[in-house]
Amino acid sequence: MSPEAEERDLAEAYLGGLLASLGLSVEYVRAEKDTLYRLDEEGRERAVLDLVGGYGSTILGHNAPELVGYAKELLDRGVPVHAQFSRHPYANDLALRIDAIVKRELGPAEEYAAIFANSGAEAVEIAMKHAELDRIMRLAELEAEIDAAAERALAAAAGGAPLLADDTLRRLAAEAGLPAGAGTDEVADGIRRINAARTAAAAPVFLAPEGSFHGKLVGSVQLTHNAGFRTPFGALAAQCRFVPVHEPDAVAKAVEAERRTLFALASDADGVRVVEHELPVIAAFVLEPVQGEAGIRPFDRETVRRIQDACAAADCPVIVDEVQSGMGRTGTFFAAAPLGLRGDYITLAKSLGGGLVKAALTLVRTSRYRKEFELVHSSTFAKDAFSTLIAGRTVDLLEADGGAVYRKAAERGAHLTAMLRGLQEEFPDVVREVRGRGLMIGLVFHDQSASASAPIAEQSRAGLLGYALSGYLLRVHDLRILPTASATDTLRLEPSVHLTDAETDRLEAGLRALLTLLRNQDGDALLPPAA
Structure with missing residues (x-):
């Protein structure tokens, strides 16, 4: 030099x-x-x-030594690093092995699809992106359902079905400025206007425990409680509300505070009425089974139970960040296992690469998985043969004996x-x-x-x-x-x-x-x- x-x-x-x-x-x-x-x-x-x-x-x-020797063998064989947009059977092998571990430690409820990444922060951002895509698609499905129900209700009204007055209709009328005695057509128009305004104002929100750390990329840093890391970039991504989860009612209150609804028409034998549907606002609740950067703080089963119950009641997916705590570090492959915590998303990284390569995974519960995500997200180095095969060998070493x-x-x-x-x-x-x-x-x-x-x-x-x-x-x-x-x-x-x-x-x-x-x-x- x-x-x-x-x-x-x-x-x-x-x-x-x-x-x-x-x-x-x-x-x-x-x-x-x-x-x-x-x-x-x-x-x-x-x-x-x-x-x-x-x-x-x-x-x-x-x-x-086992991984260094294997890495040398792969390099001597000329295993390709860059063969994007092709078949990667070794990636599927790894996904199947980890899915088997999920079933063993967290229960055999259903399979998890695997999306590959390079780092923990990227794995978290994949979970965030997928959760937001799922939220947007659920919203589109809800809007289509509301439109179809409105057509049926208007047809019923044209056939003489009465508009039933109740508190929901009165709240809609007040918010939409409808005249007294407004007909079904006017009510339907009011619903369209109110719903459009509510949907436009319903920016996605993530929830996370106080003390959370999930990375420092544009999205993941918003899930990081430390204001010094997060605040300068607050305008760049979806916002997060941090919850004092160890207070008994805190999670339920946080979920309720973000609750929004859309109006809709419904018809039955009695007539036409105004009803409400939950507007998906909360993209996900994100947590670490052991909070690493907050000072190594393990979660307890009771707190986890309250989080899961509140999220299930609101149809809010849970992202479990196992980037630092997973891969056997706490005595089980998943630190979430002893807590009974089964996330809709699970992120893995760090030791997944065996200390040699950059490898990460985002696991998505199949009942939440959106296949469309595979066409709107990609990563140049993710799922390459070299890092993925070493990650697979790492899992083999962890599972041995x-x-x-x-x-x-x-x-x-x-x-x-x-x-x-x-x-x-x-x-x-x-x-x-x-x-x-x-x-x-x-x-x-x-x-x-x-x-x-x-x-x-x-x-x-x-x-x-x-x-x-x-x-x-x-x-x-x-x-x-x-x-x-x-x-x-x-x-x-x-x-x-x-x-x-x-x-x-x-x-x-x-x-x-x-x-x-x-x-x-x-x-x-x-x-x-x-x-």
């Missing part, structure tokens, strides 16, 4: 500067299992224990959680909580914004303390841990199933040193020395 090139940084230079200030600007040159290697000043490899795990992407570890990986994730997670809770008991004034499931764990710190140490207090008030703690652990103890994006008081731990007892002991020693530093208010040791 030329000296000129070394002095210039055009690849997110501001972020690079922030990483450097926190001691996190490190280049890694090699990886295996839960270890990343960096070079020291003499050019020698230095092992760093990686607890970030690609934000949940490496359930099988970095560069899993009756799901040994899932059992190991549960066991390794329990061991890691027990260690962390031991530290919480030792440092109750520093550690507020340990929470999570399996190998998706959050270590939550007490607020340090009033610390007697100026560096600690300043970093805490700036929302950067979690990153400063991570920088210290990396610089001093060769431990790689990062905070969750929307709750920076929480350090995430998402290692692979290969995490050893010795590595857990090494982590414990580093964390104990960090907790001692915080207890002693030793802020000078927290940040890297000034250059």
